[in-house]
Amino acid sequence: MIRRGFFQNLRKRKIAILFVLPTALTLLAITIFPLLYELRLAFMSWELAMSASPKFVGIQNFIKILTEDTRFWASMKVTATMMTIGVTIQLVLGFLLALLLNRLGPWRSPFVSLLLIPVMIAPVVAGFQFRMIYHNQFGPLNYLIELATFGRSQGAAWIASPNIALFAVMVADIWQWTPFLMLIVLAGLQSISPEMYEAAEIDGASPWQSFWHITVPLISSVVIVGILIRVMDMFKLFDIIYLVTGGGPGNVTETISFYTYLQGFKFFSLGYTAAMAFIQLIVIIVISQIFLKYQKRLRGAA
Structure with missing residues (x-):
């Protein structure tokens, strides 16, 4: 009987x-193998246009990136600015x-659906949209500024000025992804039992005290996950940069993902690009560990 159960x-x-x-083999083929191949490539010098x-x-590629490539650090600075x-x-x-x-109670659902529209729009479409909005001559933004000032101001060169181009790109990203964090925070708020607020009110707590001592601690863990997702997304920010500014003017809006794209698909430095990608991966892993440890600490305190 035992033997029969064992064979079953x-x-x-x-x-x-x-x-x-089949799923394991597919994942191995499309994730693990490319990752290992890229790691091998990071230790190679492969200028596709020349060799x-x-x-x-x-490790010469890594040394060159970290010690000689000022453009790499400039793009990291742009990414860090947009991230913070x-x-x-x-x-x-x-x-x-x-x-x-x-x-809002029962009226919440239609408003949530409307506010989530930017998240559902493809980044490519959002990029084209903001490129048209920021157009110097035909963009609606400058037209509205001209109307509001009765023709005394022609607006600004939103994506051609080094002083405001990064701000313009940042506005586009904020417009598209604010609803994402809104949804995460709303989910956290919905998970808090109303009885906790009722008990705090009976104990004489003000709405402000309830917010700081009940709402913030209970949703902080969820909020950290949302922030972490957005921080990792910033290292992949490419679509809007490519379509709105192309990294310009100069390299004022050049994020690390866009610079990596240029190295790989414009300059064809494949080994150098692979090394750069792995440096980004290490940075993302370090940031993720910091966030997750902080989240664990908050859960322990709660």
Whole structure:
């Protein structure tokens, strides 16, 4: 009887493995293999426009990126600026919208659906949209400024001026992704039991005290996950940059993902590009670990 049960369990395991095997092989083919191939390529010098075969150079690509490539650090600075200022504004606006929606009751659903429209728009479409909005001569933004000032101002060169181009790109990203953080914060607010607020009110707590001592601690863990997702997205920010400014003027709006694209698909430095991509991966892993450790600490405190 025991032996029969053993063979039945073994058969079930084999069937389960057969069902999982195609998915596992697919993941291996499209994720693990390219990652290992890129890691190997990061230690090679392969200028596709000049040489047909790669040459092993060890860690020279990494040393060159970290010590000589000022453009790499400039693009990292642009990414960090958008990551800190842009995500902070998105979080504040998303938080305020979520608090407002949380009080609407049965009227909440249609407003949430309307506010989520920017998130559902493809980044390519959003990029074209803002490129038209910011157009110097035919853009509606400058037209509205001209109307508001009775013709005394012709607006601004939103994507041609080094002083405001990054701000213009940041506005486009904020418009598209603020509803995402709003939805995450709203989900956190909906998970808080109303009885906790009722108990706090009975104890004499003011709405402000309830907010700081009940709302913020209970949704902080969820909010950190949302921030982490947006921070990782900033390292992949490409579509809007490519379509709105093309990294210009100069390299004022050139993010690290856009610079990586230029190295790989315009300059054809494949080994150098692979090394740059792995440096970004390491930075993202470090940032993720910091956020997750902080989230774990908050859960422990709660």
